[in-house]
Amino acid sequence: MAGERALRLGTRRSALARTQSEHVAQALRERTGRAVELVEVTTEGDVSRAPLSSLGGTGVFATALREALLAGRVDLAVHSLKDLPTAPAQGLVVAAVPPREDPRDVLVASGGRRLADLPAGARVGTGSPRRAAQLRALRPDLEVVDVRGNVDTRLRMVSEGPLDAVVLARAGLLRLGRADEVTEVLDTDQLLPAPGQGALAVECRADDEDVRAACALLDDAASRAATTAERALLAALEAGCAAPVGALAVADDDGGLHLTGLVAALDGSATAARTGAGTGADAADLGRRVAAELLASGSPALAPLSRSSVPTTAATDGPTGPTGEHAPQTPQAARLTTPPDPDHPDTPRTSSAAPQPASNTHDTAADAPPERVHP
Numbered sequence: 563m564a565g566e567r568a569l570r571l572g573t574r575r576s577a578l579a580r581t582q583s584e585h586v587a588q589a590l591r592e593r594t595g596r597a598v599e600l601v602e603v604t605t606e607g608d609v610s611r612a613p614l615s616s617l618g619g620t621g622v623f624a625t626a627l628r629e630a631l632l633a634g635r636v637d638l639a640v641h642s643l644k645d646l647p648t649a650p651a652q653g654l655v656v657a658a659v660p661p662r663e664d665p666r667d668v669l670v671a672s673g674g675r676r677l678a679d680l681p682a683g684a685r686v687g688t689g690s691p692r693r694a695a696q697l698r699a700l701r702p703d704l705e706v707v708d709v710r711g712n713v714d715t716r717l718r719m720v721s722e723g724p725l726d727a728v729v730l731a732r733a734g735l736l737r738l739g740r741a742d743e744v745t746e747v748l749d750t751d752q753l754l755p756a757p758g759q760g761a762l763a764v765e766c767r768a769d770d771e772d773v774r775a776a777c778a779l780l781d782d783a784a785s786r787a788a789t790t791a792e793r794a795l796l797a798a799l800e801a802g803c804a805a806p807v808g809a810l811a812v813a814d815d816d817g818g819l820h821l822t823g824l825v826a827a828l829d830g831s832a833t834a835a836r837t838g839a840g841t842g843a844d845a846a847d848l849g850r851r852v853a854a855e856l857l858a859s860g861s862p863a864l865a866p867l868s869r870s871s872v873p874t875t876a877a878t879d880g881p882t883g884p885t886g887e888h889a890p891q892t893p894q895a896a897r898l899t900t901p902p903d904p905d906h907p908d909t910p911r912t913s914s915a916a917p918q919p920a921s922n923t924h925d926t927a928a929d930a931p932p933e934r935v936h937p
């Protein structure tokens with residue numbers, strides 16, 4: 563029976579990718595009773611040591627999996643949704659967004675310290691312009707260090723000494739069984755997560771009704787609605803600005819969806835946040851509406867590419883290492899070959915030591931910090 567063939571699930575080989583893939587494979591086995599086998603696919607982002615921005619940004623992780631799907635070598639692929647480009651892939655479909663893990667970022671610091679406990683000059687590692695910008699807005703006195711490498715590599719930078727702390731996604735640490743190393747779960751009104759953070763996307767061929775139906779069993783409507791709003795916001799902002807973007811949507815009990823979006827100047831000198839409400843049914847529209855408000859805000863956080871402090875790879879969370887965060891998705895950024903160097907911002911930081919990310923923007927209308935929106 564054709565419908566009973568074993569499903570081939572393509573996965574990258576990093577520990578995080580394999581764990582996520584195995585999680586989805588197991589859920590599919592349980593829901594369908596079918597055999598699911600993992601097939602390792604090597605991506606350019608896993609092999610090359612070159613800056614991700616020179617490889618084409620975020621897409622490097624997704625591209626090889628997508629090629630394997632389109633060539634029929636695998637039947638489905640699991641992506642971290644925050645690493646998946648917002649542009650739809652021809653011939654493919656996101657057949658499931660499984661229930662989302664905690665979207666928040668966390669601090670892993672030596673000595674069990676929280677962000678507020680870190681002394682001036684403490685070295686905090688991240689490869690994400692989004693995290694770097696928001697960290698600088700919160701704590702201009704810290705030294706934000708650009709790091710590459712997978713989750714384990716980053717954690718070792720703290721345990722072995724070169725860094726005082728790193729910022730990572732809580733979801734990845736939970737999936738890898740390393741959440742006990744977290745010293746502070748960062749509030750979303752301090753550090754707004756990347757669009758899609760904590761969620762997975764299960765992708766398959768659009769014309770593969772068999773696999774689509776199997777994957778649909780894993781889809782979680784609330785997770786899909788929230789990430790749809792966040793990614794619509796990201797897509798709209800990518801078209802209109804080059805600043806790092808955070809976004810988080812949370813569903814309420816009455817079918818409502820509450821979205822917070824944020825753009826930040828890389829040097830932390832300005833941030834702007836907007837919130838909006840809608841329903842799951844109009845999630846994409848909600849994302850575009852909040853994005854339009856951000857773009858119309860005139861915030862200095864939206865400074866054009868010509869501004870020297872703006873990173874060359876600004877749009878989202880990259881560039882970073884093999885299982886690191888994703889790189890920019892803007893076409894103009896993806897073509898650039900010079901990665902941002904958050905270690906050495908070439909303009910002075912102009913922000914005050916204000917504790918709230920939004921409080922040092924000139925965009926007073928946006929100064930209200932994002933609502934507390936995480937679960």
Ligand SMILES: NCc1[nH]cc(CCC(=O)O)c1CC(=O)O
Nearest residue numbers: 642730731734760885886887888
């Ligand atoms: N780009 C790397 C990446 N992609 C997804 C996760 C974590 C899991 C998630 O956000 O879903 C991570 C690591 C991190 O940001 O700490």
